[in-house]
Amino acid sequence: MKLKHKNVERNIKSLINYNIAATDGMIGEVEEFYFDDQSWKIRYLVIKTGNWLSGRKVLIAPYALLKQPWQDGFFPVNLTKKQIENSPDIDIDKPVSRQQEIELYGHYQWESYWGSGFYGGGSLGVSMPFPVLDQKVLIEADKKDKHTDDDIHLRSTGSITGYHIHTTNGEIGHIIDFIVDDQTWQIKFIVIDTHNWFGGKKVLIPVAHVKEINWSENKIHLDITSSVVDKSVLFKEADYPQVQTVN
Numbered sequence: 106m107k108l109k110h111k112n113v114e115r116n117i118k119s120l121i122n123y124n125i126a127a128t129d130g131m132i133g134e135v136e137e138f139y140f141d142d143q144s145w146k147i148r149y150l151v152i153k154t155g156n157w158l159s160g161r162k163v164l165i166a167p168y169a170l171l172k173q174p175w176q177d178g179f180f181p182v183n184l185t186k187k188q189i190e191n192s193p194d195i196d197i198d199k200p201v202s203r204q205q206e207i208e209l210y211g212h213y214q215w216e217s218y219w220g221s222g223f224y225g226g227g228s229l230g231v232s233m234p235f236p237v238l239d240q241k242v243l244i245e246a247d248k249k250d251k252h253t254d255d256d257i258h259l260r261s262t263g264s265i266t267g268y269h270i271h272t273t274n275g276e277i278g279h280i281i282d283f284i285v286d287d288q289t290w291q292i293k294f295i296v297i298d299t300h301n302w303f304g305g306k307k308v309l310i311p312v313a314h315v316k317e318i319n320w321s322e323n324k325i326h327l328d329i330t331s332s333v334v335d336k337s338v339l340f341k342e343a344d345y346p347q348v349q350t351v352n
Contacts (some may be wrong), residue, residue, distance in 0.1 A: 114293065116345045118282040125165070126181045132189055136181065137263040139164070139201070140292055145312045147290035148218070148259060150180070151197060154189075162197040163189055166196060167290045168215055174190050188213065201259050217280050262318075268323050270297050270310075272331045277302055281326060282340070284309060295325070296340045308337040 123135045133154035140147050149164040169182040193208040195201060203219070210217050262283055270278050282296035295307040316328040327334070 113287050114284050114345065116287055116296065116340075116342065117143065117292075118143060119342075119345060121210065122178070124179050125150070126179050126325075127184050127186045127189060128182075129185050132186055133163075136162065137261050139259045139261055142258045142260045142318055144258075145292040145315075147285060147292065151261065156270045157186075163192055163194060164197070164201070164209060164267070166210075166213075166215060171293040184213070193247075195326050260318075264270075265318070265325075268318070269326055270323050272329055272334055273327070274330050276335050277327075277331050281307065284345070297334065299334065302331070303335050306335070308334060309340050310337055 117138060121135055121137065125132045125134060136151045136153045138147050139149040139151060147167060149166055152165055154161050154163060165182060165184070169184050171181040171183055192212050193205060195205050195209065207217070208217070208223045214330050237345045266280055266282070268280050269276055270280060278297045278299035278301065280295050281298045283292050284294040284296065292312055294311055295315070297308050297310055299306045299308060310327065310329075314327045314329050315325060317326040318324075319326065
């Protein structure tokens, strides 16, 4: 398997603890991400607000991120602190329901990804110093997704980390990270640690090779053999943008 590296690809672990900057101040930092376990698309950033909102955690969709270089561990968003404070209170420790998503998208006036179109044209009522991520890129990336109003497949990157990886001929390691395109927010690869099998290798496996995720047994089944995994592209953290987050 060949990997064409792009500078917009980032490993998820490097984005944890990124600070979130609203248009009028800091609101918290990234704890993890929610993704669709069928399309492997990042749907939400999970933000821990710390003392500001008494430790409350909030969900922010990639649509809110401003289109500018993400430097020094900051994600700027086109939302005000008041908007975030008044957003629907969602218990992050429980599965997110479609009704909660409807309320969240209604609050921020985003167009639903599960209905017609993807993120949308609602006015957020705030001054945006930079444009948000390219909507055309997001829309094109989401064309193949087919969701119904009751189709919920949200999972957290934190919960799946550590799952055992099984190939067509046996167990081969466990998942330790993800590679995501920071323009489309599509997860492209899972990072597998095979140190118990191949002497410490960490390799990249395209998500297209994930045949099944067994949530009850904490296992991920691939449609390839162990030898294919052994010959896969090595994961080198230094190949991906890294920043020192500010606490």
